[in-house]
Amino acid sequence: MSDATLPAGRAVKLKLDRDGAIKRAFMAVIALYLIVALALPLYAMLSKSFVTYSFDLARYEFQVSDEAGNFGPPQTAAAINAELGVFDADDLRSSSDGRLAATAFFPDFSFRSPVKYRIRGTGPDAPYLVGLDLQNTTEWKEFDGNTFRRINLRPVKSVGVQNYSEYFSNPALFSSIQNSVFIAVISTVLTVVAAFGFAYSLNRSLMRFKGFFKLVAMMPILVPSLLPGIALIYLFGNQGMLKSLMMGHSIYGPIGIVIGSVFFTFPHALIIISTALSIADQRQYEAAESLRASRWRTFWTVTIPGARYGLISAAFVTFTLVITDFGLPKVIGGQYNVLAIDIYKQVIGQQNFEMGAVVSVVLLIPAVLAFIVDRQVQKKQVSLLSARSVPFQPKPNKTFEALCLMWCGVMAVFILGLILVCQFAALVQFWPYDLSLSLKNYDFNRTDGGGWDAYTNSIQLALMTAVFGTLIVFTGAYMVEKIDGFKTGRGMFQFLAMLPMAVPGMVLGLAYIFFFNDPANPLNAIYGTMTILVVSTVTHFYTVGHLTALTALKQIDAEFEPVASSLRQPFYRLFARVTVPVCLPAILDISIYLFVNAMTTVSAVVFLYSTHTTLASVAVLNMDDAGDIAPAAAMGMMIFYTNAGARLLHMLASRRILRRTQSWRGR
Amino acid sequence: MPNNADAYLEIKDLWKAFGVFLALKDINLVIGKGEFVCFLGPSGCGKTTLLRAVAGLDPQTRGQIHQGGQDISNLPTSKRDYGIVFQSYALFPNLTVARNIAFGLENTGRPKQEIKTRVADLLALVGLPEQAEKYPAQLSGGQQQRIALARAIAIDPGLLLLDEPLSALDAKVRVHLRHEIKELQRKLGVTTIMVTHDQEEALSMADRIVVMNHGTVEQVGTPTEIYRQPATLFVADFIGETNKVATTYSGGRVTLGSVSLSTEMKGVAEGASVTVAVRPEDVVPHLSTEAGEGAANLLPAQLVDMEFLGSFWRCRLQSDILGGQELIANFSINAVRRLDLKPGLDMAVELPAERVLVFAEGA
C-alpha cells in the first residue's frame, strides 16, 4: 500500500463550536490589543522617520503695492529669497509645526505703512496661516500691513530618506552611536565578569551567607536605573565626598554611566548566568578529575563551555539594557551624548519628532539584533536543561571559599553602598555640609516634579499594570498554547508577543506620541491619561510575562482540554477551576514583575505623562534635572521601599499558596 | 464482522495526512454496539491517530465517521458523545478524586445530591470507595487509572476511548486492571475502543482486534481468528510467534528441500513465491519419521537445545531440509517426558497441514 495516494478532495474541517469561537474571539481581542498598542505605533514611528517638512518657497507668490495702492508685478517667494538671501537651505528645513513669517521677505515691512500685500499659492499645496486660519489657495488674497505681519508660511510634507542622510551627516548625532556602543560594550564586559564570579560563588562553592548575597544582588531591580547615578553624584560628583578618588576625572560622563550600568544590569545578568551554572553535570567534573586535569583547566574546558549559552545570553541582555537605558545617562551623562538621550533631546528639547523617530530606528537596530541572538541562544539552552544530569556537589576548599566571599563581598558593598548613600543623602539636611538628620527632603510637595501625587500615581500605575497586565498576558498565553488549529493566527500572535522585548522603552514612548497624539486617531482620547501609561507599561514588559506564562502552561498536561471537552464542559470552566489554580505561582510572578517594573520605569512613560499623571520615577528624573538631588534620592528610595514591600507580600502570598497546594502537588 | 444492523461506529474511506506523510490510508471499519475493540499495531502505525480522529481531536483529512447513525465527520469534540482516558490519565491535580469524577456532572443542572450519589456509585464501581477526598497525587498509578475511567464514564458516554490506558503501569497491576476494565465494560455495555501495542492485552480483552500497520488495517477479527487465521504474514508475525520459510506454491503443496508439505490454505496463485509460516505450538514432535507413520508433513530434525518455560518446553531444532534456518517449537511437558526428548537427539517434527499457513509474497 506504499503507492497509496490521498484521494482528491478537500480536507475535513470541524465545525467551530462555541468554545472554539470564544477562544478565537479572545485571541483576536488580545492580538488586537497588541496591534494597537505595539504594531501600529511602531509603524507610525517608522513612517514618521521618513517624513520631512520643509518650506517650499516656489509655491508662494507675493505682490506688493506702493503707498497709493498700485500693485507691482507678482514675484515668487523663491525669487525674492534668491535676491535677498534671507534663508539658506538649512533654514528652510522644518518640522510638522514649523512657521515662517511672510514679512521676512520684505525688509522694508512696517505694519504702520499703507502698503498692501497680496499672496497666493502657485500650485495646489501651498499652505499658509493668517493668524490661526489656515489658507491653501491659488486665489490672490489681499492684506494690509497689520494683518500681513500675522501671515506665516507652513512647511509641506515630503517622504524620503532625507532625515536619515541628515542624521548620518551630523557628526554630533553620529558620535552618539559610537558613545552608546562604547558604553554598552564596556558595561557588558564588566557586568558579565562580575555576575559570573558571583554566580560561580553561589553555585560552585560552599561559601557562607549565600542567602544574604542573593538578596542583595536582586536589590537593583527594585530601583529606577537612574538611582545609582544619583548615588554616584553624591560620592564622586562636584561636592562628592570621595571626589579625590577620581584623580581628576569627572564622574559625569562615561565613567559614571558605566558604573551605574553595572549596578542596574547586574541582577539581570546574574539570574541568567546562575541558571546556566546550576545545570552543571557532576559527572563531567568527575571525569575531568579522573583525568587529573588541573582546576584551572577544568574551568576552561568544562565550566565555561557548559555555561557558554548563559554567558552569551547574559551579555546580549546586558548590552540591550545599557544601550537602551535613558535614566542613567540623563542623570550622570553630563555632556556625553548617547542614543537614548538624543531621542529625548530631539523630542522634548527641540520638538523635532521626525529626527527623534530616526534616532529611534537607529536604536532599534542593535536592540533587535541582540534580541534575535538571545532567542537563538535561549532555544539551545532549553535543550541543555532537559538533559538528565547529576547536579554538581561542591567540595569544601577554604582558600576558594575565601576568594568567593571576597568577590561577593565586594559586589554586595558596591550595591548596598550605593543604595545606602542614596538613603543617607535623602535623610540629611544638606549633603555634605550639614549631615544632621531631617525629613525635609520627603516633603515632595515643596519641590517640582509632581509631589506626593507622583508617588500615588505610580502606585496606581503599578497596581493597574499588575492586574490588567497579568490578565492580558496570561489569557493571551493560554490562547496561544491551548487553542487547537488556527496555526497562522497563533504564529502571528506569538511574534507580536515577543516583539516588545526588542523595542526599547524610549522607542515605544515616542511611537505612542506619533500614534495616539494624532488627532485623527479615535484613540486620541487616552493621550495624557493614566490609561496610556498603563497600556504602554503593559506592552513594554509584555514579553517576559508571556514567556513565564507559556513555561507554566507547557507544564500542564496537554490532555486536560480534550478531557474537559469530552466531558462537555466549556474551556473557561477548566480554565478557572484547573488551569489558573495550577498556574497561580507563575501568575503571581508575572504580576510582581509587572508591578516592580511599572514602579521603576522611566523610558517609555517619560514621553507620555501629563501634569496630573506624573510618576515617582519621572519625578526623580525631573527633580534631579532641577537640581533637587536630595528629594530625588528620597523619592527613589520610596520606590525602593514600595517595591521591597511588594516583593515581601508576593513572597508571603507564594508561600501560602505553596503550602495550600502542597497537599495536591503530591508526596 | 458484526451484523450491520447493530453497527454503532462506522469509519468510511478515512485518510489522514500530516503534510505529505500519510498516517492513515483508506481505513474502513464497522464497530458494533457494545463491542470492545482493540487497535493493535507496532509503534507509529497510526493507532492513536485513528482514535484522535474518532474523538475529533485531530480530524481526518478525508473520509467519514458515523456514530449511532449520525454523521459526526466534522462535529467538534464537544458535540460528540464519548468519554476518553489517556495514557497520562490527565486527572486534574488540584481537584480531589470526587471533584475530578464530578467534573462532567456539575454544570449540567443536576441537583447536588444526585451528583454526590453518582460519584459514590462510580467510586464503588471502580473499587475505590474510600478515596473520594484524596488528591490524585496521593494515589497509585493503578488507582489514578481507575479514577480517570470513572470520570470518563460518569457522563454515560455512548463510546469509550482508551489510549494505551495501561502502559504506564507495572506488569502485575496491568494484568489485574485488564480484567477489571473488561468486566466494567461488560457491565456497562458501552462500546469501547482501546489502543494498545501490547498483543497480550488485546488478545485477552478485545471482542475484536483491528491489527494495523503503516497506516492501514491488516486484519479485523476476533482474537482467535487473528491468532489462528492471520490474514497476512505481518499479522502472523506480529501476533504470537511464528517460524517462516520462503518457498513456492503449487497444487496445494509447498516444497521445503526434498520434502513437500500439503496445506489447506486457499486462494494462492499457482507457482507463486510464498512464505510458509508455522507457529511453535503447532509443531508436533515424533521420535523419527518412521515413528510418525500415518502423519503427513514430516521433517527430520535435530534437537539443538531446550529451555523450560514452566508450562512447556521451548525447543530449537535444526533440519538439513531447512538449510541453516532454525525451527522453534513449543513441546508440552507431557510430550517431552513421553518421548524422552533431550538436546542432541535426532528426531522428526510434524507440521500439520491445517496449521501450515501460506502467504503469497507481498500479502
Ligand SMILES: Nc1ncnc2c1ncn2[C@@H]1O[C@H](COP(=O)(O)OP(=O)(O)OP(=O)(O)O)[C@@H](O)[C@H]1O
Ligand atoms: N502531529 C503530527 N504531525 C506529524 N506526524 C505525526 C503527527 N502525529 C503523528 N504523526 C505520525 O503519524 C504516525 C502515526 O502516529 P500515531 O501516534 O498514530 O502512532 P501510534 O500507532 O499511536 O504509535 P504508538 O504506539 O507509538 O503510540 C507516526 O509516524 C507519527 O510520526
Ligand SMILES: [Mg+2]
Ligand atoms: Mg499512540
